[in-house]
Amino acid sequence: MTIYLPIAEISVNLFVVLGMGGAIGLLSGMFGVGGGFLMTPLLIFIGIPPAVAVATVTNQITAASVSGVLAHWRRGNVDFKMGFVLLVGGIVGSVIGAWIFALLKSIGQIDLMISLSYVLFLGTIGILMMIESINTMLKSRKGAPKRKKLHQHYWIHGLPFKMRFRKSKLYISALMPLGIGAMVGILSAIMGVGGGFVMVPAMIYLLGMPTSVVIGTSLFQIIFVTANITFLHAVSTQTVDAVLALLLVASSVIGAQVGTRVGSKLRGEQLRVLLAIMVFAVCLKLAFDMVATPADLYSLAEGG
Amino acid sequence: MGAILHQISRLPRVIAALALCVGLSIGAKGAAAQSSLITDISSHLISVTSDFTGTELLLFGAIELDSEEVGPGTGDVLVTVRGPERKVVVRRKERVAGIWINTESVEFLKVPSFYAIASSRPVEEIASPEMLQRLRIGPERLRFQPDRLGEASEDFEAALIRRKSQERLYSDQDAAVYFLGNKLFRATIDIPANVPVGDYIAEFYLFKDGELLSATSSPLFIKKSGFGRMIYEVAHEHPAIYGMTAILIALFAGWLASAIFRKE
Numbered sequence: 001m002t003i004y005l006p007i008a009e010i011s012v013n014l015f016v017v018l019g020m021g022g023a024i025g026l027l028s029g030m031f032g033v034g035g036g037f038l039m040t041p042l043l044i045f046i047g048i049p050p051a052v053a054v055a056t057v058t059n060q061i062t063a064a065s066v067s068g069v070l071a072h073w074r075r076g077n078v079d080f081k082m083g084f085v086l087l088v089g090g091i092v093g094s095v096i097g098a099w100i101f102a103l104l105k106s107i108g109q110i111d112l113m114i115s116l117s118y119v120l121f122l123g124t125i126g127i128l129m130m131i132e133s134i135n136t137m138l139k140s141r142k143g144a145p146k147r148k149k150l151h152q153h154y155w156i157h158g159l160p161f162k163m164r165f166r167k168s169k170l171y172i173s174a175l176m177p178l179g180i181g182a183m184v185g186i187l188s189a190i191m192g193v194g195g196g197f198v199m200v201p202a203m204i205y206l207l208g209m210p211t212s213v214v215i216g217t218s219l220f221q222i223i224f225v226t227a228n229i230t231f232l233h234a235v236s237t238q239t240v241d242a243v244l245a246l247l248l249v250a251s252s253v254i255g256a257q258v259g260t261r262v263g264s265k266l267r268g269e270q271l272r273v274l275l276a277i278m279v280f281a282v283c284l285k286l287a288f289d290m291v292a293t294p295a296d297l298y299s300l301a302e303g304g
Numbered sequence: 305m306g307a308i309l310h311q312i313s314r315l316p317r318v319i320a321a322l323a324l325c326v327g328l329s330i331g332a333k334g335a336a337a338q339s340s341l342i343t344d345i346s347s348h349l350i351s352v353t354s355d356f357t358g359t360e361l362l363l364f365g366a367i368e369l370d371s372e373e374v375g376p377g378t379g380d381v382l383v384t385v386r387g388p389e390r391k392v393v394v395r396r397k398e399r400v401a402g403i404w405i406n407t408e409s410v411e412f413l414k415v416p417s418f419y420a421i422a423s424s425r426p427v428e429e430i431a432s433p434e435m436l437q438r439l440r441i442g443p444e445r446l447r448f449q450p451d452r453l454g455e456a457s458e459d460f461e462a463a464l465i466r467r468k469s470q471e472r473l474y475s476d477q478d479a480a481v482y483f484l485g486n487k488l489f490r491a492t493i494d495i496p497a498n499v500p501v502g503d504y505i506a507e508f509y510l511f512k513d514g515e516l517l518s519a520t521s522s523p524l525f526i527k528k529s530g531f532g533r534m535i536y537e538v539a540h541e542h543p544a545i546y547g548m549t550a551i552l553i554a555l556f557a558g559w560l561a562s563a564i565f566r567k568e
Contacts, residue, residue, distance in 0.1 A: 004354045004497075006532035007539055011357065011497045059550050066558025067565075108395045108406045116403075227551045234547030238539050242550050243354075243532070249554065253561035290403045296470075298463030299406070301393045302417070 007241035008052045016046060017244065021060075021251030028064070028252070029259020030266070031275050034222070035252065036061050036193035037125075041118055041282050043244075050111045052241055054101070054192030055233035059245040061194040062226045064252060065219045072216030079167035079213045082177060083220040086199075089178035090225035093185020098232035101190055105237055108301060115286050117191050122283035125197055126276050133272035168209045168217075176207055181221065189229045194222040341518040342366045343508040348522065350495060351529035358497040361385065361524070363422075363506055364490040379512035380423065380430040381481045381489050382441060385524065387418025387473075388502030392448075394460040394467075410460040412448040417500035418473050419443055422480035422491040430511045439509065439516070443474045472496040501526050 002011040020042050028035035036057050043053035072078055104110040159173030180202045184195035199218045203209045209217070234240045263271065343365030350359060363383045392415040395406040423430060427442055437445050443465045450457040468474040472494065481491040504524035510517045528536055539546045 002355065002357060002497075004352065004356055004532050006354075006528065006535040009498070059554050062551060062554035063558040063561070066555055067562035068558075070559070070562040071566075108393065108409060112403075112405055223555075227554070230551050230554070231544075231547040234539065234550060235543045238543055238546075240539070240547065240550050242535055242539075242546075242553070245550065246553065246557070249557045249561075253557070253565075257565050292404075293399075294397060294404055296463070296467065297397045297404075298460065298467060299395050299397070300464060300467050301395065302390050 003243070003247075005048075005241050005244050007056075007239065008048050008244060010047060012046060012048075014247070017247050018251040020046070021248040022255035025064075025252030025255020025257075026259040026262070027255075027275070027278070029256035029261075030263035031259075031271060033275070034061055034064060034194040034196045037118070037122065037191070037197060038278065038282060039248065039252075040114075040192040041286060044114075045285070048241075048244070049239075050114045051101075051105055051237060051239045052244075054114060054190070055230065055237065055239035056241045056245045056248070057192040058188065058226045058233065059230045059240055059242070060248040060252065062223055062230060063245075063249040064256070065194060065222045065226065067253060067256075069216060069219040069223060072219060075216075077213050077216035078220050079165060079209070079217045080220070081163075082165045082168050082170075082207075082209070082213075083217045085163070085174055085177040086181035086184075086217070087221040087224050089181025089183075090185040090188075090221055091228055092178075093182035093187075094189045094225050094229045094232065095185075096182070097186035097189025098229060098236060100186070101233070102236045112290070113190060114192075115290050117187070119283055119287045119290070121187075121191070121198075122279050122286070126279040126283060128201075129272055129276040129279065133276065136272075165209075167213055168207070170208060172207065180206065181225075185225055185229075188222075188225055189232070194219075194226060196222060340368050341508055341510050341520045342368065343520045343522065345506050345522045345524060348524055350499075350524070350526045352499065352501060352526065352532070353528075353530045354532045356497055358499070359495045361493045361495050361506070362490060363493065363508065364488070365508055365520075366487050367489070367510060368487075379510050379517060380425055381483075381491075382421065382423040382427060382430060382509040382511065383481060383491050383493070384422075384441065384507045384509075385418065385420045385493050386416050386505050386507070387500055387526075388416070388504070389414045390417050390500075391415070392464060394464050396460070396463070408456070410457050411451040412461070412464060413451075415448050415464065416446060417502065418504065419446065419468070420475045420477075420493045422477045422493060424479065424481040424483065424489070426478040431514050431516070435514070435516065441509070443469070443476055471498060473498070473500070495526070499526055501528050 001014045003014045003017070004011045020039070024035040024039045024042070027033070027038065039060070040053050040057045043057065044050050069078065101110060104113050159175050161174045162171055163174045164171050180199065184199050184202075187193065187198060188195045196218050199222075200214055203214045203218065204211060230240055343363070346362035346364075350361070363385075367379060367381070392412050393409050394412065395409040397404040398407040400407070421427070421442060427436060431441075436442060440446055448461060448464065450461065465474060473496070475494065481489050483489050504526055506522045506524055508520045510519070527533065
C-alpha cells in the first residue's frame, strides 16, 4: 500500500515509513536518544529529498520531545532557567542554520552538506561511544572506579556575565550555555536533528550540570528550537511534509514505548555497543555514497 | 474549479496557434483538408490523490480521408502529451578530494515537465528532420533555452533528457499508435505516479508521405486533489500558517502520546 507525500512529491510504501518510524522509536526508547540522527539518513535512503527529510524530521522531533519532557517535568528534572538560556542561543543558532540551509539549497550543495555533516558527526559519536562503552566494560571488570572531584575549574569559569542556576547548582557565565545553544541550533537546522547527542555531553562535560536534570532540560529547549526550525523551513523552503511527519510521530511514539520496556531489561554497555555499531553503519553508508562514483554524474533541480 | 475553467478558457488560443502552424505547412499544397482528424483523449482531468500510482491515458481518433487528396492507404499518426514548462537546473558532479561534488551547472528555461510521444512508425520515417524540428517533435527536439550556449550545454541537455527519461517523465514510443482498419486509431500513454501537476496538452498530427495534413489538440489538466492537494496549496501559499499548524499538531501529538501511555 502506497501513500503520496504531498510535499516530498513522491509515493512511498506506507508500511516502510511506519516500520522505520517504529524502529527508530524503539531505538530511541531503548537508548534514550532522540533518533533524528538515524531517522534523517534513513528517509534519504528511501528516496525522500534530503531537504524535505531534514525539515520533516525536525517537526517530528518537536512531538517526541514534548512527550519526553512531560515525564521529566513531573519528576522535577527540568532546569527551566538553564533551558531558557540555552534556548535563546538555540533560536539565534537555528536562524543562522536555516539561512545557511536555504543558501546551500539554492546553489545545489545542500545534499553534500547534509551528508558531510552526518559522516563527520556520526563518525565522531560512534568512536566516542565505542571508547566509552569499552572503558565501562573494562572498569566493571577491574572493580570500583576512582572517585572524581566534585567540581573542577577551567578557563571557562573566568568568563563574564555570570548567572546562578539553582536547579543545576551552578554559578557560571551565561555565555557558555548561549554558545552551546547556538552551536546546536545551527546543527539542528542543517542536519534535521534535535541535537541531544551533542547537547547532553556538552551540558555534562562543559557546563558541569548534574546528570539528573540534563535530559529533561535538553528536551525542554529542543521543543522550542525544533519548532522554530520547522517554522523557518516551512517559510523559506516549503520542505516540511506534514503527512510524513504525522506518520513518523505516530509510529515512533509507539516504538518508543516498547523500546523503553525492552531497554530496561537489557544491559547498558551492550546496548551502547549495539547503538555505536548502528551509528557506524549509517555513517559508512553515507560516506560510501559520497565517494562511490554515482550512476549518473548529472542531477536535476526544478524550480519556477 | 477556477483553475480548470481558466485553463479551458485559454484553449482557443492554443488551437488557434496550432491551426496557424498547420495552415502554414499545408497552405503550400493548395486545398487544405479540413477537419481530417477527429480526436479525443480518455480523460481531460487527472486527479493525483494520496493513493495515486499512475494511470494510462488513452488517445484516440479517426481519420476522415479525402481519397482524391490523400490517395490510397492510411497516413501516419503521431501523438504527443506535453506538461507545463518549468525552469530546470542541471548540475554535474566532479570528484574533488575523493568526494563527488556538484560543480558546473546549466540552467534551462521552458523545459516541459512531462513529454511523451507515440507514433505509428519511427518518427524519422514519418517526416523530414526539418519538419520534426519545426514542430518540436521528440524529446531531443524540444529546444530548451540554456543560460549559456556551446558544446558544454549540449552535454547538460542530453543529461536532462536522460534523467527525465529515467524518471519516466519523457518517453518516446515507436509503433505505439495502433490502427483499427485504416481510419480509427488509438494510443496509450503512461502517466506515472510522479507526474508533475499543471496544464497539459495532447497533440495529434496526421502525416502522409512526409507532409503534415492535419493537427488537433486536446487540453489535459493534472491536479492534486483531496487532502494532499490541500496540504500542498497551504504549504506554498500560506507558509507561515502551515508552519504554525505543523508545530501545533506536533505539540498536541506529543502531549497526546504522553497522556495515553501514562495511564498504562
